[in-house]
Amino acid sequence: MSTYGGRRSQAERDAMTVEIGYALCSAAFAAALLFGAAAGPAFAFELSAGARSTLVGAGATAAAVLFVARVVSVLVRFGKREVAGDGAAQPSQPGRTSPDS
Secondary structure, three states: OHHHOOOOOHHHHHHHHHHHHHHHHHHHHHHHHHHHHHHHHHHHOOOOHHHHHHHHHHHHHHHHHHHHHHHHHHHHHHHHHHHOOOOOOOOOOOOOOOOOO
16 A cells, blocks of 8 residues: 555554665675775785875775665665565465465
């Protein structure tokens, strides 16, 4: 019902909140890993100020891009699942392979 402009149920709002939280946390984790991998050598080795600045800047930029891409991809995937009918592809009974079984 909510897909076509009706009010969302509490379960739908909760699912959306959980999905947003997952998107943000997984994006932050991935971005932190990427930043550490890109900028880590700048702090682990004796590099010139220019090289250090370049690595840190590139790592921060790549991490920011990854963060946004991850959040968008998770939320778009969630939106497609919502539009598809809130689990309409799921079997009607546990253990069954199709709704007609």
